[in-house]
Amino acid sequence: MILRFTLPFRTVWGQRLVVCGSLPSLGQWNLDQALSLHYNSDYGLWSQEISLPDDQLGQMAYKYVLLDERDGGKHWEWGPNRTVSYDAQRFTRIVLEDFWRPAAQPENELHTAAFTKALMRRAAPTQPAPTHPATGSVVRFQLSAPRVDSNHQICVLGSDPALGAWDAQQAVVLSDTEYPTWCADVTLQNPEQTAQYKYGIWDPQERKILHLEAGEDRLVYPSPDQRTLRVKADDNFRYSTGNWRGAGVALPVFALRSRRGLGVGEFPDLKLLVDWAVASGLKLVQVLPINDTVATHTWVDSYPYAAISVFALHPQYLNLDAIAELQDRAAREELEQLREELNAKDFVDYEPVMNAKWKFIRLLYQQEKARFLADPEFQAFRAEQESWLAPYAAFSALRDRFQTADFSQWPEEFQTPERVAELTDETSPNFDETGLHFFTQFHLDKQLREAVDYARQHGVVVKGDLPIGIYRHSVDAWTQPELYHMHQQAGAPPDDFSLTGQNWRFPTYNWERMAEDGYAWWKQRMGTLARYFDALRIDHILGFFRIWEIPGHSVEGLLGHFSPALPFSQHEIEQRLGWFDYGRLCVPYIRWHMLPGIFHGQAQQVFDEFMVADEYGAIQLKEHVRTQRQIEQVFEERIAADPSNTDHYKWLRTGLYKLVNEVLLVPDDQRADFYHPRITLHLTQSFRELDEPSSHRLRELYVDFFYRRHEEFWREQGMVKLPPVRYATDMLICGEDLGMVPESVPGVMKALGILGLNIQRMPSDPNVEFGHPGSAPYLSVVSPGSHDMSTVRGWWEEDREKTQRFFEHTLGHYGQQAPPHCEPWVAREITAQHLNSPAMWAIFPLQDLLAMDSGLRRSDAQAEQINVPANPTHFWKYRLHLNLEELNAAQSFTQEVNQLVEHSGRAQTY
Template sequence: MILRFSLPFRTAWGQRLMVCGSEPSLGHWNPDQALPLRYHPDSGRWMHEISVPDDQPGTIAYKYVLVDERDNSRQQEWGPNRTVAYDGRQFSQLVLEDFWRAPAEPENELFTAAFTRALFRRPAKTNTPASTARIADSVVRFQLEAPRVELGQQLCVLGSDAALGAWDGRKALVLTDSAYPTWTAEVALEQPELAVRYKYGIWDPQEKKLVQLEAGDDRVLEPFTERRTLRLRADDKFRYLSTWRGAGVALPVFALRSNRGLGVGEFPDLKLLVDWAVSTGMKLVQILPINDTVATHTWVDSYPYAAISVFALHPQYLHLDAVAPLQDAAAQQEMETLRQQLNSLDFVDYEPVMQAKWKYIKQLYQQEKAAFLADPEFQAYYQEQRAWLKPYAAFSGLRDRFNTADFQQWPEEYRTPALVDQLTQENAPDFDDFGVHFFTQFHLDKQLREAVEYARQHGVVLKGDLPIGIYRHSVDAWTQPELYHMHQQAGAPPDDFSTTGQNWRFPTYNWERMAEDGYAWWKQRMGQLARYFDALRIDHILGFFRIWEIPEHSVEGLLGHFSPALPLSQQEIQQRLGWFDYSRLCEPHIRWHTLQRIFHGQAQAVFDEFMEDAGAHGAIRLREHVRTQRQVEAVFQEKTTADPTNADHYKWLRTGLYQLINDVLFVPDDLQPGHYHPRITLNKSNSFAELDEESRWRLYDGIYVDFFYHRHEGFWREQGLVKLPPVRYATDMLICGEDLGMVPESVPGVMKALGILGLNIQRMPSNPNTEFGHPNDAPYLSVVSPGSHDMSTLRGWWEEDRQITQRFFETILGHHGEQAPYYCEAPVVREIVTQHLHSPAMWAIFPLQDLLAMSPELRRTNPQDEQINVPANPQHFWKYRMHLPLEELNYNFVFNNELKVIVEGSGR
């Protein structure tokens, strides 16, 4: 049997096409042995034939590859491998009439799980039309990949041949979705010797008629008269009349409020939020990370980005009643009383909530233990998840046994995971210390997957959140420390959130080690997230290009540097600056007038306790025990413990000493001696201000600007193109990147090439020359939003700075010459929301607080109580909770319908 490959493609000089696949003649997936195609100028097609056995059916998989001999590069076409079944007993020839699947096309994202599993899922397959292949000499199989077809509709082909309806919309050839999102139909043309003009359309099976024909020119099928031939016409994309756009709502799971909760949002509450999304026209629910963060059993664990496991779910989200009723009537009554007490609070009181959860989880475990361990569903879950589940259970049990998650403080025999198998055996004497975590994770997984399936059935996408870092005292660091630089800290350079940068205290990644096994850890992590989510937000996606790496002796972020980077050698600095003096450039520049400015009347006392004369020109240096911020932190922690009544004063002194330590112009590179990074925002430092004018100009314009905005662009682009693809293509989730802050110029291009949606926040425009972004300027492959969990809400922001508010009111909302209202009233919020909904961006996603702000009756009284996180405060308590139950919100038909009208009116 002959298989003929046929692909129309216009190449540039030096380019050629090959096909690589599963057959020996296609190279067995070895690109170096792929089959070269030959160009036929008369048809504009690249073609070649191979032979396959004709005595039995078979299947081949293949993909086209564009080879550019100018740079020896190879580019595979976009999408999964093509597969085709053949049967030589039926046909003597199979002609594969394909089209190149171009990467970086907006329509490609319609093939992600967000669309195929949720928005356009097709739970019931339609009947496959009977094929005419057995009774015809020549058959055409029309094939089109098209996920964007509403449930209850089908695709069809309408064309000039009588077998395609002869342009009569009532007689179109209907395609089957049995291989959705691929649609197919086989037909014997009435006049195959003639060219056929045709188009795809949307078919209503109830009305049995064509309801929409695709845009663009007619497609053309060339004449073909060869006998016993199957022509597989794999056409290129349905040509929609408009792009698809949707709206969504964002809220952390812990912030959900329901009457059945226990002082915190729980996974079943997501179903209530999905109900509300459906009633308001929302197509997506976005949440924050939901991994277990229990490290200290205190409110500090409320921080959702410091997970002790990137795989385990947080026990706070378990709905106890859905596990089993407590058989102890007194305990059940006690839990009901606690439910009323905790649900009456207007915030998540983390510690009492978690104490209650653990108390009843342990009771339920003992009550259900025998049946649970014998449950086939649990056994299947255990076998599938044990690679991470066993180490996690062991870690959690040891954390509680030794009262710390810092495994370096555990007895020596437990500082590595060598005893995991022994500890987690069912017959081990202390098995219950670990088995309770098997029990908890199994039920958390079960409840979350039920909520996910509920969302998919209702056409709603559940969007998760991937933290960029891992927690230092986590299962991941315990089991695979070689994957991380434990001696470094990850964070973010100064931005609108924090003028001194952010120090997340997470270790940075050892990317070189991760690459050795093809980024297996990342692929496993993404696979676990895909178990629950059809879309994903990658937190701080810039970290895949370069991370802000902070030395372990720093508390704040100013003394960090980008990693990887191209630091400056001492010789290069000397050439460009004209001089090099280590003590002047790399050590804190402290003079007496600086102390007076920072510490005022206490300057002398501060000097006497913490400083000493450094010699010439009035130079002052810190004493040896306070030369790093970590040393200063330890000193004042001890002072505060001994004298808590003066805590505020000690905090003020500590901040002043931090400021002095930050006052340097270059940061030494920790890997390359004699190489240096300019300190971020050095132009705002006291040390910079006290340089002579020429040195300031040479340092800032000649070194700093080039270093941060030009020197690394190509270098960081290469980093992103190496690290991001394994993560991006590990699953079929729709991927969105949080690309705020100091964004290298190469980032948007790499994200677009990989089909990763960017984020556009109106108050943090990507263009540094504009004060506010306009949603109308957002590209299609992006998300627009008025804010994020790291910001104040619209109402809170509106009251922060009257001058900024006035400029926004006039320039962005168009109220020129009008006085902006003092408070962000409901009509103003409605304007902002509507403006975002009409953006060309694929998604407009709103914090729930901002949507409720459109209703004077539903909005919270004090907008300051609605902010989820304050990035400038590293000790922030994440305790925000909705002020009204979801049950009540779902019954507010008037507001819900008004919002739905606005959403649908925008075309979303």
């Protein structure tokens, strides 16, 4: 039996193609032993044949690889492994007529779970047509086409009578058994003639072709060989209607409000939001991180980006009624009373909500314990998730036993996870401490998967959120501390959210150690997320290129530096600056004339208490307040002792922080005599008081460092770290790429098929004040805002001059006065502008959609903002002011959204 590979592909000198696959003759996936193809320059065709035993029946997998001898590049074609089944009893020859599958094509993203499992899901596969004995030339028409509505099919129509002789009623319907690949074996009646054909979208109810693909006819060339199977592995369906585009809504799960909740949104509430999305023509529901953040049992835990486990789900999202009914009547009555009290609040009252949840979870656990532990479904869940579930349960039990998540404060025998097996043993006398968390996680998992499955059945994608960092006192840090730099802090450089940068206080990643096992932790993390989501937002994707690393002694972010980076050596600084003085460049620059501007009339008092001056007038902070962390400690003690003067102490603390930041170079923490320019150094008093030649040269150094020096270096970092994460699952991946974005980032994201984010108020183009959704590339998400911003209504009232410019130049109302508030018609224009964008997705915070309806939107626009990044002690308590049941009943508003979506073309599959 002969198997022939053919692939049309134009190469240049030094390039060649090979086939690598599962058979010994294909190298058994060893690229060094792959099958080399021969090139026919007249036809631009690569081909080669191999022999298979005549009595063999089986399947093989393979892929094409482009080898570039000029630079040693090994470029595997995009997509999953190709497969072909062979039966030597039916065929003596198989000819594979393939096409190269290039990476970085927009169509590739249609193969992700968002499309294959939700938007275009196949409820019941179409059975293939019965196969007939191979008495002639059989052509297997094989098309990869995920973009087919759930109720439609792919068909092939052509000139040969076996293909309908161009009679649309006689088109051959392909099977979707291997969806998104469609397939049908056809024995041509006139194999000695060239046959023309095209694929079409088939409506099985109407039994007609809805769309015949655009472009020239495809061709099957003559081949009268008997007992030959030709596999026409065709490229993409050629839609005449342009790219697929969809619209979605964003709201954190905790912000969902329903009548059955307990003061906070719960996983089953997602079904109500899906119902509204379907009625509105929206095809995606986006949420914030949902992992467990319970570290202190206080309001601090409301921050959703500080998970104690990147795998476990947050207990606040558990719906108690879905587990079982409480058998104790008094407990049932108490639960109903608490539900009424907590649901009446206009915000998530985190601590009372969690106290109530834990109380009734414990009651349900004791009530259901025997049945739960014997449940085969739980036993299967535990066995499957054991690697993270057991350490999490043990960690949570120890956190509560010792009243802290900081495992360094636990007794020595528990500071490492050596006793996890003992703590989670069902025969242990203290098993209930961990059993409670097995119980909670099992039901959380069950309820979330039910909600996501409901969304998929209704053609709605659920999009999750992956935080870039891990919490310092987490299960992950407890079990695998070698994966993180625990002495460092991750954050973000100054931006529109915070002028002093953001310090998330998370440890940074030890990427070198993670690479040693092929990024196994990341792959496991992504796999767990894919259990629940078909699309994913990667928070601060820039962290895969470089993270803003802040020394442990800093509170604010200004003294951080990018990591990895290429710091300047002292010698290079001396050459480019003309001098080097550690005391002038790296020690806080403090002079008396600066103090009155910061501390006003208290300058002398502050100086006397916290500073000393040398004989030349240079001032230093005293030993006990040299770092921001020392200053923080001093003032935490004063605030605790004298809370009535809290505001005054915070004001003094901020002033001292400012003085610590007055440096021009930040020493590298890995190599002596290497330095990073301090971010925004041109805003310091230290810079302003340099002589003109020095300030000019230092600014040049700064620009080179932040905008030129690292571009190729960071591109390489992204191309090493991102692919294992990107390709760990089939989720549609979107990256939050806001802020100080290196020029290399968009190219890497495009190459990996990762969608970028376009926020109108944070344009990527530094030359424009406002981005225009109409300028967004296809592989992107456009949105009027995010959870870290004020809503459109809130922003409208922040800066009247800026709003006026936006009203005239972006919305097109030239010469007109902008209304003082964001009126419903203004919100509607902004929504329509985003919907008409060429971007794949337009996703709206629900608050911004409700802004279009004066009767539904919240009265206080400022109360709609979810997070304030500039405030490190912000509590996350936003809650939708409407019950989702009310939202679903608001038919006129729902219809308005639906009409806008329909008019934009985002409701159609084709």
